Amino acid sequence: MLSEQMEAAFNEQITAELYASNLYLAMGAYFDAQAYRGFGHWLRMQSEEERQHALRIVDIVVDRGGTVDIQAIEACGSFESPLAIFEQVVAQEQRVTQTFHVLSELAEQERDHTTLVELEWFLLEQVEEERVSRDILKKVERLQDSASGMLELDRELGGRMVAEEQEEAEPQQ
Numbered sequence: 610m611l612s613e614q615m616e617a618a619f620n621e622q623i624t625a626e627l628y629a630s631n632l633y634l635a636m637g638a639y640f641d642a643q644a645y646r647g648f649g650h651w652l653r654m655q656s657e658e659e660r661q662h663a664l665r666i667v668d669i670v671v672d673r674g675g676t677v678d679i680q681a682i683e684a685c686g687s688f689e690s691p692l693a694i695f696e697q698v699v700a701q702e703q704r705v706t707q708t709f710h711v712l713s714e715l716a717e718q719e720r721d722h723t724t725l726v727e728l729e730w731f732l733l734e735q736v737e738e739e740r741v742s743r744d745i746l747k748k749v750e751r752l753q754d755s756a757s758g759m760l761e762l763d764r765e766l767g768g769r770m771v772a773e774e775q776e777e778a779e780p781q782q
């Protein structure tokens with residue numbers, strides 16, 4: 610069984626992941642509206658990933674006999690520029706990494722070994738999330754004043770979408 614404190618911390622984390630999912634969806638819509646469909650696609654995929662994180666924690670809470678209690682989710686606000694958005698993405702991921710560290714410390718205090726094993730996956734996932742979002746931020750910093758550079762980056766981020774479209778256009782023989 611999860612302790613009451615651990616259950617509350619996990620519930621907070623579910624709410625935080627759902628907030629991140631909404632945030633990335635809203636950011637993606639900002640880019641879509643400016644015809645940066647690659648950025649929009651990338652952020653929508655990130656949004657889906659955050660939702661998967663929330664679902665993964667929901668399963669942990671249920672499997673351990675806890676009660677899922679999702680709180681109100683904060684509004685996402687509006688966005689000013691690609692640069693400001695990716696600065697926010699990096700800050701968001703750094704904050705999430707911190708909350709997983711806090712969860713790990715709580716699990717250590719409680720000698721909750723099962724939770725520590727579950728949290729390992731999230732801690733490693735955060736290394737990847739931070740690296741990928743930092744890389745995009747660096748590219749936006751370099752390219753934000755170059756229309757052709759931003760279009761190239763947009764194409765790169767939409768890469769998976771392009772692959773899907775190609776598959777549709779050229780069915781397997």
Ligand code: MG
Nearest residue numbers: 626659662705
């Ligand atoms: Mg996440």
